[in-house]
Amino acid sequence: MVQAERTALAEDLESLTVEQWQHPTLCSQWDVEQVLAHLTAAASLNQWQWLRSILGARFRPDVHNQRRLAEHRGRTPAETLERFRAILDSTKAPSGHLAAYLGEVVVHAQDIRQPLGLPRRPSVEALTVVADFYAGRDFTVKSGTLAAGLQLRADDGSFAAGTGPMVTGSTLALVMGMAGRKPYLDELAGPGLPILRSRT
Template sequence: MRRLDGKEVVPHLTSAASIGRWAWIRSMVGARFDSDVHNARRLAEYRGATPAETLQRFRAVVDRQTAASGHTAAWLGEVVVHAHDIRRPLGIEHTFPVESLMAVATFFAARDFAVASATVSKGLRLDATDGPFTAGDGPLVSGPTLALVMVMAGRRAYLDDLTGPGATTITQRLDV
């Protein structure tokens, strides 16, 4: 799956909050289950003519509870990961409730859904240093729950926040 660039994150989240399960399924079938084609179509649909219009469209859906899947943790993962795709490079600090991060981390460690998170963490023991999250067996990878979530989502920028003998394995997996 192609990574979104900075200008695509807001329309991507607008789309995710605007498209229900059946519309999402129709879109994926129409894209022959190619998530890049699906995402490109949704980005074109939800991107405004100007950045201000794109932001206005996002603000119009920010309180919606629509999601493409019934997995609340998957939708929450979209919000957490993409929020930090924006926040970290800009130096904007934010602390999510540990319960929210734990739900996303648990979901990501258990399955590949929108990202290959379970594949990244397979055969490793993940242990949060700031909360109760723990998953898997094998060489230890520890760090803040947010860093574990972001690395499972393929975000290399968070690798330096992780320690333990399994951190090298995760780094190698993200290099592929």
């Protein structure tokens, strides 16, 4: 599923203009090319490489991310895309939490697609794996904290988690909401939505 979602994103980016590569994303500090370089970096580090990098950054994730992004960004957007293509089949990850790294691809792909108006959506199967993981814990995002005390139910798949005031919507919107992406909250409904919105 990780490979499929990476491949779909690469296909979406093939025909971007120079202006689109520089377009802001839902990762407010990064443009499209920078998010893609970040994804390349994430697929290029095993546990020990990640540990050395985070130690070198003195446990500052932002410093670690920025250094690895710069390492994997090309001289041009085309080169950045080629570097991303080179890791489509990579099985490297900093830990065994594969659902989290599937989430990394799914969420960042939508961070790019949503502002550009690109219509492709990740598969519901992949999104359900990520949603189940996100609802249960904080890992790369504070998803468990955002979802705590809420009942989340997808209206297009099997995802269901939690107890409390209900929040419903597509699996994609629930994943992106748990990842803290505010624009997707507008696609959700239910009495628990004001709580989720206040936490985001």
